[in-house]
Amino acid sequence: MSTPTPDSARDHRFLTDLLGVMAYSELSAFERLSSDARYAPTLRDRAVLGRLAVREFEHYELVCARLQEMGEDVEGAMVPFQRSVDHFHERTRPADWFESLMKAYVIDTVSADFYRSLIPRLDPATAALVEQVQASEEATEVLRERLKQALADDPRLASRLALWARRLLGEALTQAQRVAADHAFLGVQGSDAAGTGATGNGSPSNGVPAGTDPVRALLTSLATAHSRRMTMLGLAG
Structure with a gap:
């Protein structure tokens, strides 16, 4: 049996970490959506979140x-991310059905953008898996339309949900920055990824032009896409 080269060992660690955080995030999403379905005002709405929970599992x-x-051992791959993901959900516990809907929508879309940004670094099989797991347009559309309907039924929700969405985005970006930095998901590590003015590697495989901070560029991209989606809902991004 040949000894892995440093590059192959590093790539394997990168993929293990990426899939580990994805796995635990999907498991957590299943648990969260199943629990939040209790807030649903109608059986139809409960079924909506139930279907989304099944999809996450x-x-x-x-x-x-x-x-x-x-x-790889699945549990072993997930454990390093358990504390941070759980902490994120504790900090963003929804107060009611409408906040549950918004959280599902924001986290689903921001997470998809984050994982898709890493596809240029992946082997074909893993890239195809990420595309499949993050191909959530149908679920996203269901959540978007349900939020639009809720806002149309009660325009007073707009200011509260806009504020809630901004908080969710802030927490999600903090989480993305921490994960990207701690696990070199963008080809940089530690303080080089902390947004302190470092130029990073800037390699084309990161999808970021040379001379730019890849983590900062990613966070800007995620925030911009989120803002567009909030505008589609008639809310301030």
Whole structure:
């Protein structure tokens, strides 16, 4: 059996970390959506979140299968991310049904943008998996339309949900920055990824022009996309 080269070992660690955080995030999303369905004002709305929860668990199983193909222990890959993901959800606990909807919408879309930004660094099999897991346009549309309807039924919700969405974005960007920096998801590590003016590697494989901070560029991109989505809802981004 050949000894892995430093590059191959580093790439394997990168993929394990990426799939580990994806797996635990999908499992957490399943638990969260299942729990939040209790707030639903109608059985139809409860079913909406129930279907989304099932989808998240199916995605969790897909990511687990890929980890097992790589010879990795699924639980071992997830554990390093358990505390930070749990902390994120504790800090963003929704107060009611409408905040649950907004959280599902914001986290679903921002997470998809984050993972898709990493696709240029992935092997074809893992890239295809990320595309499959993050291809959530149908679910996103369901959440978007339900939020639009809620805002049309009660325009007084607009200011509260806009403020809630901004808080969710801030927490999500903090989480993305921490994960990207701690696990070199953008090809930089530690203080080089902390947004302190470092230029980073700037390699084309990161999808970021040379001479720019890749983490800062990613956070800006995520915030811009979020703002566009809030505008589509008639809310200030």
